[in-house]
Amino acid sequence: MSKKKIFWCKTCLNMSTRPRIEFNSKGSCNACLRTEEKKTIDWNKRNDELKLLLDKYRSKDGGFDCVVPCSGGKDGSHVAYNLKHKYGMNPLAVTIRPALSMELGDKNLYNFIHSGFNHIHVTPNPKVMQVLNKYGFIEKGFPYYGWLIAIHTAVIRTAYNFNVPLIFYGEDGEVEYGGSVENKDRAMYGIDYMKRVYLEGGYEKVLKKAVDDGILESSDLYFFNFPNDNEIKKKDLSFTHWSYFENWDPYTNYLTAKNNCGLQEKDDANSGTFTNFAQNDQALYSLHAYLMYLKFGFGRATQDAGIEIRREAMTRDQALNLVKIYDNMYPSEHIDDYLEYYQMSKEEFDVVIDKWVNKDLFVKEDGIWNPKFEVGQDFEI
Amino acid sequence: MKITIVDYGMGNIYSLQSALKFLGFDSICSNKSEDIINADKVILPGVGSFKIAMDNIIKLKIDKSIKIAVKEHNIPILGICLGMQLLGVSSTEDGFSNGLNLFEGEVTKFIDQSVKIPHVGFNNVNHPVNSTLFKGIKMNSDFYFVHSYKMTTNKTNGIGLTSNGENFVASFEQGNIFGTQFHPEKSQTNGLLLIKNFITF
Amino acid sequence: MRKKRLIYTLLYNKGHFMLSRNFRLQKVGDFKWLKKHYNFEKIAFSIDELIILDVTREGRDIDEFSSVVKEVVKNVFIPVACGGGIRSLNDAKLLLNSGADKIVVNTTLHSNKELINSLVKNYGSQFVVGSVDFQIENDVKKVYIENGELKIDENLEDFLDEVEKLSIGEIYLNSIQKDGTGQGYDIKHLANTFGKLTIPIILAGGAGNHLHLIEGLKINSVDAVATANLFNFLGDALPKARMEILKKELPLANFESISDVFK
Numbered sequence: 151m152s153k154k155k156i157f158w159c160k161t162c163l164n165m166s167t168r169p170r171i172e173f174n175s176k177g178s179c180n181a182c183l184r185t186e187e188k189k190t191i192d193w194n195k196r197n198d199e200l201k202l203l204l205d206k207y208r209s210k211d212g213g214f215d216c217v218v219p220c221s222g223g224k225d226g227s228h229v230a231y232n233l234k235h236k237y238g239m240n241p242l243a244v245t246i247r248p249a250l251s252m253e254l255g256d257k258n259l260y261n262f263i264h265s266g267f268n269h270i271h272v273t274p275n276p277k278v279m280q281v282l283n284k285y286g287f288i289e290k291g292f293p294y295y296g297w298l299i300a301i302h303t304a305v306i307r308t309a310y311n312f313n314v315p316l317i318f319y320g321e322d323g324e325v326e327y328g329g330s331v332e333n334k335d336r337a338m339y340g341i342d343y344m345k346r347v348y349l350e351g352g353y354e355k356v357l358k359k360a361v362d363d364g365i366l367e368s369s370d371l372y373f374f375n376f377p378n379d380n381e382i383k384k385k386d387l388s389f390t391h392w393s394y395f396e397n398w399d400p401y402t403n404y405l406t407a408k409n410n411c412g413l414q415e416k417d418d419a420n421s422g423t424f425t426n427f428a429q430n431d432q433a434l435y436s437l438h439a440y441l442m443y444l445k446f447g448f449g450r451a452t453q454d455a456g457i458e459i460r461r462e463a464m465t466r467d468q469a470l471n472l473v474k475i476y477d478n479m480y481p482s483e484h485i486d487d488y489l490e491y492y493q494m495s496k497e498e499f500d501v502v503i504d505k506w507v508n509k510d511l512f513v514k515e516d517g518i519w520n521p522k523f524e525v526g527q528d529f530e531i
Numbered sequence: 532m533k534i535t536i537v538d539y540g541m542g543n544i545y546s547l548q549s550a551l552k553f554l555g556f557d558s559i560c561s562n563k564s565e566d567i568i569n570a571d572k573v574i575l576p577g578v579g580s581f582k583i584a585m586d587n588i589i590k591l592k593i594d595k596s597i598k599i600a601v602k603e604h605n606i607p608i609l610g611i612c613l614g615m616q617l618l619g620v621s622s623t624e625d626g627f628s629n630g631l632n633l634f635e636g637e638v639t640k641f642i643d644q645s646v647k648i649p650h651v652g653f654n655n656v657n658h659p660v661n662s663t664l665f666k667g668i669k670m671n672s673d674f675y676f677v678h679s680y681k682m683t684t685n686k687t688n689g690i691g692l693t694s695n696g697e698n699f700v701a702s703f704e705q706g707n708i709f710g711t712q713f714h715p716e717k718s719q720t721n722g723l724l725l726i727k728n729f730i731t732f
Numbered sequence: 733m734r735k736k737r738l739i740y741t742l743l744y745n746k747g748h749f750m751l752s753r754n755f756r757l758q759k760v761g762d763f764k765w766l767k768k769h770y771n772f773e774k775i776a777f778s779i780d781e782l783i784i785l786d787v788t789r790e791g792r793d794i795d796e797f798s799s800v801v802k803e804v805v806k807n808v809f810i811p812v813a814c815g816g817g818i819r820s821l822n823d824a825k826l827l828l829n830s831g832a833d834k835i836v837v838n839t840t841l842h843s844n845k846e847l848i849n850s851l852v853k854n855y856g857s858q859f860v861v862g863s864v865d866f867q868i869e870n871d872v873k874k875v876y877i878e879n880g881e882l883k884i885d886e887n888l889e890d891f892l893d894e895v896e897k898l899s900i901g902e903i904y905l906n907s908i909q910k911d912g913t914g915q916g917y918d919i920k921h922l923a924n925t926f927g928k929l930t931i932p933i934i935l936a937g938g939a940g941n942h943l944h945l946i947e948g949l950k951i952n953s954v955d956a957v958a959t960a961n962l963f964n965f966l967g968d969a970l971p972k973a974r975m976e977i978l979k980k981e982l983p984l985a986n987f988e989s990i991s992d993v994f995k
Contacts, residue, residue, distance in 0.1 A: 463914025
């Protein structure tokens with residue numbers, strides 16, 4: 151049987167197991183290559199493109215001219231703040247309420263709104279979201295799959311209904327962090343990309359199954375369905391990423407949000423990493439990060455370390471020390487909340503976790519999944 | 532072995548005792564005459580003003596005990612930093628004061644304006660050959676200095692030198708009288724070796 | 733020749749060691765965590781000095797702090813400076829008796845100059861390190877005290893002039909803007925400040941990796957660089973950083989590891 155090689159990027163700590171990742175002949179991943187490439191991009195030109203785009207959509211009658219999906223965290227705040235104060239647009243901020251929202255996240259959202267933004271808080275039926283989240287957890291290893299759908303569909307529905315066609319998402323995570331680079335030179339993208347890449351395909355199947363199984367009715371799914379192609383064309387709905395127009399740096403976003411929108415950090419590090427200023431809005435994120443770790447061998451610390459390495463705040467060696475300490479972290483802080491939310495016993499919950507673990511990478515010892523590998527040391531399975 | 536660290540109210544005794552302990556030696560902190568004149572080794576630490584130090588020493592009659600210990604009982608004494616300066620003849624810090632006059636060195640302020648004063652940091656010591664203190668330590672090793680006043684001397688034997696714009700005494704060894712301007716208990720491994728050399732002398 | 737120094741700064745807050753980002757604190761770990769990830773007994777050879785600051789925002793207890801200091805510096809035979817809330821000669825004495833050979837003062841530089849005079853008189857100039865925090869506002873460097881929370885009505889250069897007149901030993905110059913960012917020291921804004929000081933300068937605020945440390949050490953009038961980045965330098969990162977600095981032939985002292993000599 152042929153052996154498969156598992157290896158780490160030579161410049162950051164992205165793993166070869168990451169979906170859609172690619173490496174060059176020197177062993178650097180496309181996130182690192184993207185970072186180098188961004189040094190040579192003519193950002194002035196991109197800025198001109200942005201201004202052209204904004205001029206096209208800028209409101210002439212005081213109405214909203216762009217929608218910024220946000221959670222109250224650093225990225226959406228940074229985008230909304232710049233659109234309003236640097237470019238004179240009239241953004242409508244839209245938040246899709248997650249399940250199990252956290253106090254700090256609520257506070258940050260409050261501070262963001264009160265720093266001066268028009269805002270819509272959309273709550274897709276929590277019971278429906280719970281069904282889809284649970285389904286996602288069990289069938290796809292995506293504990294907040296319902297919310298993941300809704301931050302696309304419900305945002306777009308809102309934009310559609312408010313007649314605001316231009317929607318600014320933050321970054322193309324695929325391009326920035328080591329996934330597919332198909333959109334790196336494109337300002338605008340389409341719903342097909344969302345379905346195929348962000349939702350990993352099969353999202354329609356999920357909704358259909360829920361209806362076919364009689365758990366949900368089609369009338370429950372308004373906020374979880376995209377508008378159809380005709381509707382999109384009719385209102386000229388346009389989707390873009392801020393990261394196309396600006397050299398995306400999560401740390402810069404954090405500073406913007408902290409200095410201008412009242413962003414507060416957690417007292418100590420988030421689960422599975424060493425940072426405290428990101429993803430503070432919902433409890434399910436830690437579970438999502440942990441499942442990512444068990445599926446692919448890298449967790450949140452690896453991702454944060456990659457960001458630090460690429461913005462040249464630390465070296466790969468320094469990052470290695472941190473990933474070894476922080477990547478493997480069972481989300482014990484919220485485990486009771488998860489069980490109650492999913493209406494599962496600990497045993498049922500563990501069965502699902504165990505299902506998604508990549509057994510080539512991990513071994514269960516004393517009830518805990520431990521890596522078979524040493525971070526940074528290439529191996530074969 | 533009875534090691535007495537002279538306690539006259541000034542000096543980072545904690546670090547010194549920790550260093551001795553690490554090397555396997557117990558020590559006591561005292562200003563009592565019997566602890567000084569009956570010790571096997573005496574250490575005179577020091578952080579602060581020469582003038583205030585001498586005032587304290589004289590008030591506590593430590594000057595008499597030290598002179599008896601060193602001159603009559605031939606007990607080895609190590610003066611560290613201000614402690615080394617106190618073993619000298621005099622100092623101009625805060626006016627003029629007399630020292631314990633056990634070593635022919637005078638303490639004056641750094642005058643070279645082109646270097647940073649106080650002299651803080653590690654600096655290399657050109658130590659004498661056949662040195663007791665520096666046995667097993669490489670020539671021009673680095674030790675930790677933190678002072679604004681320096682000692683100079685006409686003596687040439689047993690003198691370790693360093694430089695901060697001008698040359699001055701980094702260490703001296705005269706019979707049973709030893710002194711280091713630097714803090715061996717803060718000078719990493721070499722400092723510990725030096726302390727060990729003194730204790731086992 | 734006097735060498736330059738690589739200083740590691742620990743930020744202590746009520747039982748925990750902290751990471752600071754623009755003076756906002758993140759709890760990282762307790763003493764057990766510190767011992768595990770910064771075993772100073774073993775890695776002391778990689779730094780020239782340890783600075784331990786009590787940055788507790790509410791309810792400082794200097795007795796508790798001094799006992800923590802004693803634990804941290806146990807069997808660590810290097811220079812140690814301690815500070816944070818020193819309000820009397822007794823406070824200084826307590827820290828001196830816990831392993832410090834220097835103290836660090838910040839707010840006191842502005843609000844209690846008499847105490848500074850007293851400390852210098854009793855312990856000598858070299859005993860007192862003045863910590864100065866600044867932030868750029870409209871191109872002017874403004875000074876902050878009280879853990880960076882209170883702006884005083886002086887710009888940096890004027891304040892440093894006054895501070896030098898107090899005859900303290902060194903200046904610990906810290907950029908609030910760069911603090912914890914890993915973007916490097918604020919050399920751009922300090923270029924003109926460095927040459928004006930006659931006492932040793934410790935540059936702080938913003939270092940994330942060895943390149944930043946090297947950049948700071950290359951400046952002639954900078955005598956030491958400090959980092960308080962608790963995440964970036966754990967494990968073997970400090971020894972590795974020192975090696976890189978020495979490779980660049982910057983004047984740092986040479987030390988042997990204690991475990992190599994005292995087995």
